[in-house]
Amino acid sequence: SQQGEEDPQALSIQEGENATMNCSYKTSINNLQWYRQNSGRGLVHLILIRSNEREKHSGRLRVTLDTSKKSSSLLITASRAADTASYFCATDAMGAQKLVFGQGTRLTINP
Amino acid sequence: NAGVMQNPRHLVRRRGQEARLRCSPMKGHSHVYWYRQLPEEGLKFMVYLQKENIIDESGMPKERFSAEFPKEGPSILRIQQVVRGDSAAYFCASSRTDDIQYFGAGTRLSVL
Numbered sequence: 335s336q337q338g339e340e341d342p343q344a345l346s347i348q349e350g351e352n353a354t355m356n357c358s359y360k361t362s363i364n365n366l367q368w369y370r371q372n373s374g375r376g377l378v379h380l381i382l383i384r385s386n387e388r389e390k391h392s393g394r395l396r397v398t399l400d401t402s403k404k405s406s407s408l409l410i411t412a413s414r415a416a417d418t419a420s421y422f423c424a425t426d427a428m429g430a431q432k433l434v435f436g437q438g439t440r441l442t443i444n445p
Numbered sequence: 446n447a448g449v450m451q452n453p454r455h456l457v458r459r460r461g462q463e464a465r466l467r468c469s470p471m472k473g474h475s476h477v478y479w480y481r482q483l484p485e486e487g488l489k490f491m492v493y494l495q496k497e498n499i500i501d502e503s504g505m506p507k508e509r510f511s512a513e514f515p516k517e518g519p520s521i522l523r524i525q526q527v528v529r530g531d532s533a534a535y536f537c538a539s540s541r542t543d544d545i546q547y548f549g550a551g552t553r554l555s556v557l
Contacts, residue, residue: 367545376536376550377488422487432478432501433538433546435487 340423340436348444353410355439357423358403364426366399367433368408371420380408380421413443447472449539449549450519457555458527466522466552470539477520478538478546479512488536494520527556 341356357366365384369377383390383399383406390397396409410417420440424433450469458464470477475495480488493501494514505512509527514520524531534553538546 369548377538377548379545379547382545424488430501431476431493431540432490432504433480433488434490435480437487 340421340439342439343437344440344442346442346444347413349413349415351413353413353417353441353443355408355421355441357406357408357436359406359423359425359434360404361427363401366397366406367424368395368397368406369422369424369435371422371438373419377422410441413441415443415445417441418443449537449547451535451537451549451552453552454550455553455555457557459557460528461526464524464527464531464554466524466535466537466554467519468522468537468539468549469519470537471547474539474541474547476540476542477514478540479520479522480536480538482534482536482551484533491522524554527554529556532556 339358347353363385365382367382368380370380371377381392381395381397383397385401394411399406406423420438422435422438424435426433449471452467456464477494479491481491482488490504492505492512496514497516509525511523532555534551536548536551538548540546
């Protein structure tokens with residue numbers, strides 16, 4: 335079955351450094367989305383990248399997509415304490431509306 | 446434009462009772478999705494509905510769980526005869542079409 339997997343499971347860096355998280359999936363997709371979840375809260379949509387796109391930027395976020403390797407990366411530049419959260423990638427199978435989430439990367443930004 | 450509204454935010458039930466979770470989608474959104482999240486895990490798809498229709502219920506347990514999205518009113522996720530294993534956070538999302546899904550704050554169900 336299709337499954338997204340994030341890597342690493344946990345990441346701890348100093349404020350101001352860049353954070354990179356990776357996501358792999360198994361089947362063909364229409365698009366891939368990244369979400370952020372603060373502890374005990376709902377999910378906030380960060381960015382959507384379509385299968386025909388290779389790179390997308392939004393503020394301090396940069397997402398890449400490699401459909402040949404079935405992988406994506408999320409880069410957060412100049413990290414801030416407020417970026418501390420869990421980050422999930424979610425994919426949709428072609429022809430299906432449901433999202434398949436990975437286990438998430440728990441990012442901690444140390445002041 | 447209010448976001449996806451879920452209520453209650455927290456729900457405590459004893460084993461054997463019924464749990465009813467409500468979700469009002471964003472204005473203009475006719476697609477509703479329910480997901481379940483266990484502690485320290487990602488979200489797992491349960492069901493996808495459009496007005497008055499269940500489109501995909503491949504993630505729903507075969508028994509005790511049901512969902513509806515009536516013509517008027519919120520979407521309801523209903524869990525009958527709850528067991529401890531049903532304790533989780535239940536998230537609703539809505540979308541306009543097959544695009545970005547916007548999530549509510551979730552309902553945290555605790556079964557005693």
